[in-house]
């Protein structure tokens with residue numbers, strides 16, 4: 001859907017279409033109506049990750065996300081500054097864009113990876129801890 005400030009909360013930094021607010025587990029994030037990318041204000045991603053509830057929000061497929069991942073140099077939808085491409089320190093295959101002041105943008109599918117890996121890592125550490 002084309003970005004319309006009356007309807008959408010943010011303009012997608014990746015594809016330029018409108019983003020809409022979706023809330024889950026008491027956390028509100030923004031999801032693109034076109035590429036399904038996700039915007040998290042500072043702190044929101046951590047809250048969701050901890051609750052392991054991202055599935056309901058991340059409706060995009062990983063293959064679509066890979067396609068949009070090739071779009072480089074996106075600007076923060078809040079302040080318009082160039083965002084920094086960052087990889088998760090524990091999960092190097094997951095890349096996302098961050099604005100140090102406002103939050104982070106993830107392509108469709110990446111958040112699901114993020115959450116599942118975290119869950120698996122915790123499980124492994126539990127197993128290890130039991131011995």
Ligand SMILES: [Zn+2]
Pocket residue numbers: 012013014015016017032033034035036037
């Ligand atoms: Zn988009």
Ligand SMILES: [Zn+2]
Pocket residue numbers: 076077078079080081099100101102103
């Ligand atoms: Zn910003």
